[in-house]
Amino acid sequence: MIGELGHFALALAFAFSALLAIIPLVGVARGHGGQMALARPLTYGMFVFTLISFIALVWGFLANDFSIAYVANNSNTALPAIYRFTAVWGSHEGSFLLWMLVQASWAAALALFSNRLPLVFAARVLAVMGMIGVGFYLFMLLTSNPFERTIPLIPVDGRDLNPLLQDPGMIIHPPLLYMGYVGFSVAFAFAIAALLGGRLDSAWARWSRPWTIAAWVFLTLGIMVGSWWAYYELGWGGWWFWDPVENASFMPWLAGTALMHSLAVTEKRGTFKSWTVLLAIAAFSLSLLGTFLVRSGVLVSVHAFAADPTRGMFLLSFLGVVIAGSLLLYAIRAAKVQSHSRYDLFSREVLLLGNNVVLVTATVVVMIGTLLPLFFQQLGLGNISIGEPFFDEMFFWMTIPFALILGLGPLTRWRRQDFSEIRNSLALAFVLAVALGFALPWIFADVVHGLAAIGLILALWVVFTTVAELRMRVASREQKWPALVKLGRSHWGMVLGHLGFAVMVIGIAMVQNYExxxxxxxxxxxxxxxxxxxxxxxxxxxxxxxxxxxxxxxxxxxxxxxxxxxxxxxxxxxxxxxxxxxxxxxxxxxxxxxxxxxxxxxxxxxxxxxxxxxxxxVRWIWAGSILMAIGGIFSMTDKRYRLRRRLKAERKREHDAEIANEKEARV
Missing domain, CATH: 2.40.128 (Lipocalin)
Structure with missing residues (x-):
C-alpha cells in the first residue's frame, strides 16, 4: 500500500509540474494576475507530493519491504539502519527520486524567497522550473519507477547494498552533488525568463546571482566529498582520476564558476549580458549532459548507474530539447541586447572576461577528453584512451593564466586602471611568490621540483595580491586595518574564494610532486x-x-x-x-x-x-575547497541579496506596473 501511495504521489507531482509549466505563462500572456499568482501554490504542491513519494520509498527501506523490487535489489535485513536509509539513493531509481526531491526543493525555495521579484518575472521563472520538472517526472514514471513490485515472488531477504556505498562519505556525497547539479536549473530558469521577457538588464543578474552561488557552493562541496571518499575508500590512493563520471560533475562546476564571475560584471556594470545568459544555459546543459553520461549506460565507472537504452534515449532527447529550445530563444532575443558600458583594455571587465575564457576553454578540454573516446567507440572507429596525462598537462598550462588573472583582477578598477598605481604592489607580490615558491619545497623536501615550484609561485601570487588588495582597500581610511571589518560579505567571499583556490593549488602541487x-x-x-x-x-x-x-x-x-x-x-x-x-x-x-x-x-x-x-x-586540497565554499556562502548572504519587507501598496504598484507594461508590449 505504501508503494502505491508513493507512486500515486509521484504522478500528482507530475500533474502539478505540468500545470506550473502552463498556467503562469498563460497568465503572463493574458496579463492575468491571478493565474500568475498560482505559480507559487503549484510549486509548493509539486514539492509536497515529491516529498511524500520520497518518504514512501524511505519507509519501504526501513521496514524491509522486499515486495518493492528496488528495496529488494538494494537492501538486506542485516544492513545497518543508517545504510538502509542511504540505500534509498544507492541505485538508479531511488537516486533519481532524490534528484527530483532536490529539484522540487529548489523550486519551492525559489517560490518562498521570491517575494521581491516582480510577479510577471517570478511567474516566468517558476514556469520554467515546472517545464524542467515535467521532463524529469516523465522520465521517472515511464522508465525509472522506484515502486515496481516483486509480487507474487516476494524474496525473503534482499540482495544488499553495494559495499562501496556502505560508507559515511556516500551518505552526504550524492545529496550535495545533486543540490549543485539541480541548483543550476534556477540560474537557467532566470536566464530563460529574462529572454522571454526581453529584459536582459542588471536586475535579473542581481536576482539570479545568490541562487547561482548557492548551487556552486553545493557542487563544490559535493565534488570535494566525492574526491575525499574515493581517496580513502577505493584504496588506490589518488584524490582525482579524471574518471568520465568525475568529469561529468567537473564540467558544470567550471561553467558555473565562469557564470558567477560573469554575473558580477552584468550586475555591477550592465555588460556581458548575452554572454552571461549563454553561460547560464551552458551550466545547466552540462548538468543534464552529466546526468545522461551517468545514467545512460554509455560509461563504465564505479560512479555510474546501470541503465537500459530506453533511459539513455529519453535523457538524450530531453537534453536535445532543452539545449535546442534555449539556444533558439537565445538566438532570437540575445541579438537585440546591447551593452553601453565602456572600458579600457586594462580594466577589471577585461580581466574577468579573460577569466571566463580560460574557464570555458577548460570546460571544452574536459568535454573533448571525456566524449571523444565515446564517439570513436560508438562510430566503430576503434578505442582510444584519453587519461590522466592529457588532462594534467592541459590543466597545468591553463592554471598559469587563470592564477595570474585571479591575482590581478581584485587590484584592478572597473572601466580603467592606471598600471602605475598598482605596479609596486604587483612587483612585491611577484618577488615574494617566486622566492618562497622555490624556498618552501627545499625546506619541506630538501629538493625542488620545477612543477611544484611553479604551482607554489602561482598560489602564493594569488595570496600576496589578495593581501595587497585588502591593504589598498584600507590605505586611504583613517582607521586603517579596523576598516576591514566594514567590508561587505560579498567582498570577503571573493577573498576567501581566491585564498581557497590558492590553498588547493598548494596541496595539488605538493602531493603530485612529492608523494x-x-x-x-x-x-x-x-x-x-x-x-x-x-x-x-x-x-x-x-x-x-x-x-x-x-x-x-x-x-x-x-x-x-x-x-x-x-x-x-x-x-x-x-x-x-x-x-x-x-x-x-x-x-x-x-x-x-x-x-x-x-x-x-x-x-x-x-x-x-x-x-x-x-x-x-593532500588535505590542503579539500581544505581549499571548503574555504572556497565558505567564500561562496559569504557572497550569497551579502546584504544586497537579503529579503526586505516592503509596504503592500508599493508591492502592488510594482506588480500593476509590470502587468501594464506587458499589455502595452503586446499591443
Missing amino acids: IERTVRMGPGDTFEQSGYVFTFDEMYEWEGPNFISDTATFSVTRTDGSRVGIIKSEKRFYVVTRQIQTQTGLQVNAFRDLYIALGEELDDGSWAVRIHIKPF
Whole structure:
C-alpha cells in the first residue's frame, strides 16, 4: 500500500509540474494576475507530493519491504539502519527520486524567497522550473519507477547494498552533488525568463546571482566529498582520476564558476549580458549532459548507474530539447541586447572576461577528453584512451593564466586602471611568490621540483595580491586595518574564494610532486622504513561486523629517532550477502601529510602485499575547497541579496506596473 501511495504521489507531482509549466505563462500572456499568482501554490504542491513519494520509498527501506523490487535489489535485513536509509539513493531509481526531491526543493525555495521579484518575472521563472520538472517526472514514471513490485515472488531477504556505498562519505556525497547539479536549473530558469521577457538588464543578474552561488557552493562541496571518499575508500590512493563520471560533475562546476564571475560584471556594470545568459544555459546543459553520461549506460565507472537504452534515449532527447529550445530563444532575443558600458583594455571587465575564457576553454578540454573516446567507440572507429596525462598537462598550462588573472583582477578598477598605481604592489607580490615558491619545497623536501615550484609561485601570487588588495582597500581610511571589518560579505567571499583556490593549488602541487608510494611484502612482526618513518606490522585479527567479516591489520608507526607517531588499522572486508571483498584504508594524518596504508592480496606464505603512501599536503586540497565554499556562502548572504519587507501598496504598484507594461508590449 505504501508503494502505491508513493507512486500515486509521484504522478500528482507530475500533474502539478505540468500545470506550473502552463498556467503562469498563460497568465503572463493574458496579463492575468491571478493565474500568475498560482505559480507559487503549484510549486509548493509539486514539492509536497515529491516529498511524500520520497518518504514512501524511505519507509519501504526501513521496514524491509522486499515486495518493492528496488528495496529488494538494494537492501538486506542485516544492513545497518543508517545504510538502509542511504540505500534509498544507492541505485538508479531511488537516486533519481532524490534528484527530483532536490529539484522540487529548489523550486519551492525559489517560490518562498521570491517575494521581491516582480510577479510577471517570478511567474516566468517558476514556469520554467515546472517545464524542467515535467521532463524529469516523465522520465521517472515511464522508465525509472522506484515502486515496481516483486509480487507474487516476494524474496525473503534482499540482495544488499553495494559495499562501496556502505560508507559515511556516500551518505552526504550524492545529496550535495545533486543540490549543485539541480541548483543550476534556477540560474537557467532566470536566464530563460529574462529572454522571454526581453529584459536582459542588471536586475535579473542581481536576482539570479545568490541562487547561482548557492548551487556552486553545493557542487563544490559535493565534488570535494566525492574526491575525499574515493581517496580513502577505493584504496588506490589518488584524490582525482579524471574518471568520465568525475568529469561529468567537473564540467558544470567550471561553467558555473565562469557564470558567477560573469554575473558580477552584468550586475555591477550592465555588460556581458548575452554572454552571461549563454553561460547560464551552458551550466545547466552540462548538468543534464552529466546526468545522461551517468545514467545512460554509455560509461563504465564505479560512479555510474546501470541503465537500459530506453533511459539513455529519453535523457538524450530531453537534453536535445532543452539545449535546442534555449539556444533558439537565445538566438532570437540575445541579438537585440546591447551593452553601453565602456572600458579600457586594462580594466577589471577585461580581466574577468579573460577569466571566463580560460574557464570555458577548460570546460571544452574536459568535454573533448571525456566524449571523444565515446564517439570513436560508438562510430566503430576503434578505442582510444584519453587519461590522466592529457588532462594534467592541459590543466597545468591553463592554471598559469587563470592564477595570474585571479591575482590581478581584485587590484584592478572597473572601466580603467592606471598600471602605475598598482605596479609596486604587483612587483612585491611577484618577488615574494617566486622566492618562497622555490624556498618552501627545499625546506619541506630538501629538493625542488620545477612543477611544484611553479604551482607554489602561482598560489602564493594569488595570496600576496589578495593581501595587497585588502591593504589598498584600507590605505586611504583613517582607521586603517579596523576598516576591514566594514567590508561587505560579498567582498570577503571573493577573498576567501581566491585564498581557497590558492590553498588547493598548494596541496595539488605538493602531493603530485612529492608523494611517495611503495608496495611491500609484510607479515606480523615485519618492519619497513621510508622517509623517516618506520612502519611495523603488529598483528592481524578477524572480527565480524553486521553484514561482513573483516581481516584487520594493525601497524604501529614511529619515526627513525624512536618517537611514536600512531597506530594505523587497515582492513579487508568480506561482505557475506554480495560475496564481495572491500578494502578499508588506514590513515594517520596531520595538517602537513597523510600516512596511508591499504592491504592488497594475501600471499602464499601468509604475508600480505601492503601499499604504503606518504602524501604531503593532500588535505590542503579539500581544505581549499571548503574555504572556497565558505567564500561562496559569504557572497550569497551579502546584504544586497537579503529579503526586505516592503509596504503592500508599493508591492502592488510594482506588480500593476509590470502587468501594464506587458499589455502595452503586446499591443
